[in-house]
Amino acid sequence: MKPIIEVENLTKKYNGGVTAVKEISFQVEQGEIFGFLGPNGAGKSTTIMMLNTLLSPTSGRARVAGFDVVEKPDQVRMSLGYISQDLAIDDILTGRENLYLQAGFYHLSRKKASERSKELLDLVALTERADDQVETYSGGMRKRLDIAAGLIHRPKVLFLDEPTLGLDIQTRHQIWDYINYLRKEMNMTFFLTTHYMDEADALCNRIAIIDKGIIKVIDSPASLKNQVRGEVVCIQFSETSEDKIADALPIISSLSIVENVKQRDSGCMAVVRDGDTAIPEIFRVIHSKGLKINSVTLKKPSLDEVYMAFTGKTLGNERESNGNTHRTVRT
Amino acid sequence: MEIRTAPFAHDAKENESTMKLTLPSDIYYVCWRDMKRFLSQKSRILMTLVQPLIWLVLMGNMMSGMTNNPYGARMLGVKNYIDFMTPGIMIMTALFSGTFCGFSLVWDRRFGFLNKMLAAPISRMAIPVGKMTATSLQITLQVIIIGIIALVMGVTFSSGVFGFLLIAIIAGIFSFAMAGVSLSIAVFFKTLEGLHPILNFLTMPLMFMSNAIFPKAAMPNWMKIISDWNPLTYAITPMRTLVVEGWVLEKIIPGLVITIGFAFVMVLISTWQFNRSIA
Numbered sequence: 223m224k225p226i227i228e229v230e231n232l233t234k235k236y237n238g239g240v241t242a243v244k245e246i247s248f249q250v251e252q253g254e255i256f257g258f259l260g261p262n263g264a265g266k267s268t269t270i271m272m273l274n275t276l277l278s279p280t281s282g283r284a285r286v287a288g289f290d291v292v293e294k295p296d297q298v299r300m301s302l303g304y305i306s307q308d309l310a311i312d313d314i315l316t317g318r319e320n321l322y323l324q325a326g327f328y329h330l331s332r333k334k335a336s337e338r339s340k341e342l343l344d345l346v347a348l349t350e351r352a353d354d355q356v357e358t359y360s361g362g363m364r365k366r367l368d369i370a371a372g373l374i375h376r377p378k379v380l381f382l383d384e385p386t387l388g389l390d391i392q393t394r395h396q397i398w399d400y401i402n403y404l405r406k407e408m409n410m411t412f413f414l415t416t417h418y419m420d421e422a423d424a425l426c427n428r429i430a431i432i433d434k435g436i437i438k439v440i441d442s443p444a445s446l447k448n449q450v451r452g453e454v455v456c457i458q459f460s461e462t463s464e465d466k467i468a469d470a471l472p473i474i475s476s477l478s479i480v481e482n483v484k485q486r487d488s489g490c491m492a493v494v495r496d497g498d499t500a501i502p503e504i505f506r507v508i509h510s511k512g513l514k515i516n517s518v519t520l521k522k523p524s525l526d527e528v529y530m531a532f533t534g535k536t537l538g539n540e541r542e543s544n545g546n547t548h549r550t551v552r553t
Numbered sequence: 554m555e556i557r558t559a560p561f562a563h564d565a566k567e568n569e570s571t572m573k574l575t576l577p578s579d580i581y582y583v584c585w586r587d588m589k590r591f592l593s594q595k596s597r598i599l600m601t602l603v604q605p606l607i608w609l610v611l612m613g614n615m616m617s618g619m620t621n622n623p624y625g626a627r628m629l630g631v632k633n634y635i636d637f638m639t640p641g642i643m644i645m646t647a648l649f650s651g652t653f654c655g656f657s658l659v660w661d662r663r664f665g666f667l668n669k670m671l672a673a674p675i676s677r678m679a680i681p682v683g684k685m686t687a688t689s690l691q692i693t694l695q696v697i698i699i700g701i702i703a704l705v706m707g708v709t710f711s712s713g714v715f716g717f718l719l720i721a722i723i724a725g726i727f728s729f730a731m732a733g734v735s736l737s738i739a740v741f742f743k744t745l746e747g748l749h750p751i752l753n754f755l756t757m758p759l760m761f762m763s764n765a766i767f768p769k770a771a772m773p774n775w776m777k778i779i780s781d782w783n784p785l786t787y788a789i790t791p792m793r794t795l796v797v798e799g800w801v802l803e804k805i806i807p808g809l810v811i812t813i814g815f816a817f818v819m820v821l822i823s824t825w826q827f828n829r830s831i832a
Contacts, residue, residue: 274672276831299674308665314590326582327673329575355593 257426303377583683651731655739693725733819740830
C-alpha cells in the first residue's frame with residue numbers, strides 16, 4: 223500500500239529570504255499517528271500549511287492521499303481535515319450550525335450533514351449543548367466542537383496543530399481517546415504537532431524532530447529513547463559562580479563513565495553509562511572544585527532528553543516561550 | 554481493515570462527482586454564515602432601524618427650511634426636503650455598511666476562520682463574493698425598512714411599489730460593489746485598527762463629493778467634475794428619480810447600467826486581490 227503522505231525535498235523560502243523548511247523528506251503510512259516535534263519557528267506550521275495547500279512550496283513535492291498538493295489542491299483538501307491551534311469556530315453560531323457550515327464547505331448533502339452532525343455531536347458529547355451559541359461554551363467544549371467539525375467529511379488524514387494546548391488534563395485525555403478511537407475504528411491517519419512530550423510518547427507511532435527547518439530524526443518513541451544510551455544525572459548547584467561551573471564541566475566530561483555533559487542554568491546534565499557508580503565520581507570532582515550541590519536526580523531517558531539531544535533546547539524554556547506566543551496570529 | 558476502508562473509498566468517489574460546479578453552493582454557505590451572524594446580533598439590527606430614523610427626522614426637519622425658499626426648492630427639484638433626503642439616507646446606509654464588509658475578512662483572518670475555509674475545497678472566489686452577497690442582502694433589507702419609515706413620514710414614491718423595490722435593489726447592487734472595494738483593500742490588513750482609518754478616509758469624500766445630500770446645482774464646478782466620476786452619483790440618480798419623478802427611463806437606465814458594471818468589475822478585482830493575498 224502506498225504511503226498516505228509522501229514528502230520529497232520539500233522546501234519553503236519566504237519572501238524575506240528566510241528558509242523555514244529545508245529539503246525535508248518523509249512518509250506517513252495509512253493508520254499511523256505521526257508526531258511532528260520541534261521548537262517554535264522550527265518549521266512545523268510551515269510544513270503543515272504546505273501539506274494543507276495553504277502555502278505553496280518553493281520546491282520539492284508533497285502528496286496527500288496520492289494527490290499532489292500543488293497540482294490537485296481540491297482533491298487534497300477533500301482528503302484531509304485541518305484542526306488548527308486557533309480554535310477556528312464561529313462563536314456567534316451554535317454548535318450545530320458550525321457543523322452544518324463545515325459540511326457545506328465540503329459539499330455534503332443536507333441529509334448527510336445532519337446525520338453526521340448528530341453522530342459527531344454524540345462522539346464529542348455535545349448533543350445537549352448543540353443548539354447553544356458557541357460563545358457560551360468552555361474552552362474544552364470549543365476544542366471538541368472544532369475536532370467534530372474537522373471530521374465531518376470523514377477525512378483520510380487529520381492534521382492537528384497542538385491539539386491539547388491550554389486544555390485541562392481531563393480534556394486532554396478525552397482528546398487522546400478520540401484520536402485512538404478514530405485510528406482504530408476508521409483507520410484514520412493523524413499528523414500532529416505538540417509541545418508535550420508525554421503526549422507524543424503516549425499517542426504517536428512515529429515521531430519526527432525538526433529544528434531550523436531540517437528533520438533531525440524520525441523514529442518510534444521507543445527506539446528514540448534507546449538512542450539516548452544510559453541514564454541522565456541532573457545536578458543543581460547551590461551557587462551560581464559561572465567560573466567554577468565552567469572549570470568543573472570539562473573534568474566531569476573527562477571521566478570515563480560519563481558520555482557527555484551539558485550545562486543547564488546553574489546546574490548540569492550528564493549522560494552516564496551507569497548512574498549508581500557515576501554519581502560518587504561526579505560528586506568527588508564537584509567537591510574538589512569547591513562547588514556545593516543543592517540537589518541531584520537520576521533519570522531514565524524520556525523523550526525530553528531525546529528532544530534536547532536533537533534540538534539543544536530544554537523543554538522548560540520552550541514551553542515558557544510557547545505560552546507567550548501561541549496566541550499570536552499566523553497569516 | 555478492508556471492510557473499514559471501503560466506505561471511505563465510496564465517499565471519495567462521491568466527493569469527486571460533486572466537485573464540479575460548486576461555486577454557487579460555496580457562495581451560498583459563505584453568505585449564509587454572514588447572514589446568520591448579522592441576524593443574531595441584536596444590536597446591529599436595532600441600529601439599522603434607529604439610525605435612518607434619526608437621520609430622516611433630524612435632517613428632514615432641520616433642512617425643511619430650504620424648500621420653503623422657492624429658489625432652494627427649484628435647486629433640489631422637490632417640494633419637501635425629505636423627498637430629496639430619503640434616497641440620500643438610503644445610499645448613505647449602503648455606502649457605510651458596504652464599506653464595513655472588509656472588517657469581517659480581517660476578523661476571519663485573525664481568529665483563524667479564513668484558514669479553515671481555505672483548507673476546505675471551496676472555490677476561492679466564493680469567499681469574497683459570498684461576503685459581498687451577504688452585505689448586499691443586508692442592505693436591501695435595511696433600505697426597504699428605511700423606505701417604510703419614509704412612507705410613514707409622508708414621503709411619496711412616484712414610481713409605486715415596483716419603483717420602491719427597484720430602489721432597494723439598486724442600493725443592494727451598489728453596496729455589493731462597495732463591499733468589493735472594501736475587501737480589495739482589507740486583504741492587505743492584519744488588524745482592524747489598521748483598516749479602519751483607510752475605510753473612513755474612503756467613505757467621507759465619496760459621500761460628500763456626490764449629489765447624495767447636496768444638489769448638484771449647488772456645487773462649485775470642481776466638485777461637479779469629481780461628482781461626475783463618483784460611482785455613488787450613478788447609483789443615487791436612478792433612486793432619486795424613482796422617488797421624485799417616477800419612471801423617467803432616460804434618467805434611470807444609464808445609472809443602473811453603470812452601477813451593475815461597477816458591481817461586476819468589483820467581483821473581478823476583489824477576487825483577484827483576494828487570490829493574490831493568499832498565494
